[in-house]
Amino acid sequence: MTYELDPNSELPPHLLQLFLRAAPVQLKLVIDTCSRRDAASARLAAHKFKGGLYAAGASALAESVEALRGTLAKADWDLVGRQLQAIRDDFASLTVEIERQLRASQP
Amino acid sequence: MIQRAHPTATRAPIRVVVIDDDEFEREYLVDLLRTAGFNVSSLPSVFGVTNHLVQEHVQVVVLDVMMPTIRGDKLAALLRKSAALPNLRVVLVSSMSEAEVAPLMAQAGVEAFVAKANVRADLATAIDNLVSGARR
Numbered sequence: 001m002t003y004e005l006d007p008n009s010e011l012p013p014h015l016l017q018l019f020l021r022a023a024p025v026q027l028k029l030v031i032d033t034c035s036r037r038d039a040a041s042a043r044l045a046a047h048k049f050k051g052g053l054y055a056a057g058a059s060a061l062a063e064s065v066e067a068l069r070g071t072l073a074k075a076d077w078d079l080v081g082r083q084l085q086a087i088r089d090d091f092a093s094l095t096v097e098i099e100r101q102l103r104a105s106q107p
Numbered sequence: 108m109i110q111r112a113h114p115t116a117t118r119a120p121i122r123v124v125v126i127d128d129d130e131f132e133r134e135y136l137v138d139l140l141r142t143a144g145f146n147v148s149s150l151p152s153v154f155g156v157t158n159h160l161v162q163e164h165v166q167v168v169v170l171d172v173m174m175p176t177i178r179g180d181k182l183a184a185l186l187r188k189s190a191a192l193p194n195l196r197v198v199l200v201s202s203m204s205e206a207e208v209a210p211l212m213a214q215a216g217v218e219a220f221v222a223k224a225n226v227r228a229d230l231a232t233a234i235d236n237l238v239s240g241a242r243r
Contacts (some may be wrong), residue, residue: 006229015138018131047173048129051202055135062202062224103177 003093009057016102020095021054026052029089030068034084039072042080046072061090067084109141117153121238123165126179127171127200128155136169136200136226143231153177161191167234172201180211187216196237200226 011019026049033042046069053062068083123145127133133149140147148163150156153176160168168186170179177240183197197215202223203206212220219233 011135012138016208018134022129022131025209044173047202052129052131052172053222054202055132059224066202105209 003058003061003090003097005057005094005097006059011076011101013102013105016098016105019052020098020102023049023052023056023091024095027088029062030065030086031088034080037075037077039075043069043072044103048090053094058094061087061094064090112227117237118180120146121166121219121234123148123167123169124156124159124163124165126151126153126174126182127169128152128174128176129171132171132223134229135155135205138228139227140169140234145231145234153182157186157189160182160186160195165194165195166238167198169230169234172211178211180208180215180217183217184215196234198230198233198237202231203208209224 001082026045029045030042030049033045046065050062050065053059053065064083064087068080068087071083123140125133125136125140125147126149127136128151130151133151137147137149148159148165150159153174159165168183170183172179179199179201186192186195186197196219197217198213198219198221199208199217200221200223205220205222208220212218212230219237221229223234
């Protein structure tokens with residue numbers, strides 16, 4: 001499945017590479033803190049993850065992460081689990097799209 | 108974006124520093140502002156910031172709010188009090204909401220905020236407007 005980026009969100013290759021290096025680490029921190037049910041740390045990790053998603057042109061996914069932050073504030077862990085799975089799925093699609101852009105940018 | 112209104116802009120000589128602990132977001136802002144014609148440097152943390160601002164004659168600081176060593180609004184308040192930096196202007200950027208950032212801006216004496224969701228569209232204009240307002 002292809003992730004649809006924001007209009008006019010094209011990044012140069014060095015930023016695509018940086019995103020592919022940094023964002024999975026940030027998502028893993030969100031997943032790890034959620035699995036520990038550490039809501040405060042998970043909200044902070046999600047906040048950092050969200051900022052990079054906006055920069056990458058993935059505003060819809062960033063909004064999903066903000067919704068997760070709201071759920072974490074209520075400690076609704078069942079809903080956290082479902083939202084986190086959807087975020088992981090969308091992030092996988094986003095990664096595929098960013099990798100495709102990176103390949104297309106190379107001669 | 109929360110900002111005072113200044114209608115005109117002169118872009119060419121504006122010297123900007125981006126301070127953000129996140130490498131991807133920092134480099135993204137640098138690329139965005141260089142493409143828009145600003146003279147941009149960057150720092151990954153607040154260490155050495157005052158010396159950098161003075162030596163590079165920086166006019167505008169773009170500060171992330173959520174940084175590990177000191178929050179951007181707290182750093183902004185310190186910079187605003189520095190006698191060595193009387194004309195420095197500050198733009199806060201964050202993925203926090205405007206409602207969350209507004210009281211931080213008021214406390215720190217910061218004139219402009221751009222949400223990370225709107226950085227691509229609004230940051231260059233915010234900087235232009237800050238500097239053109241300061242020149243009056």
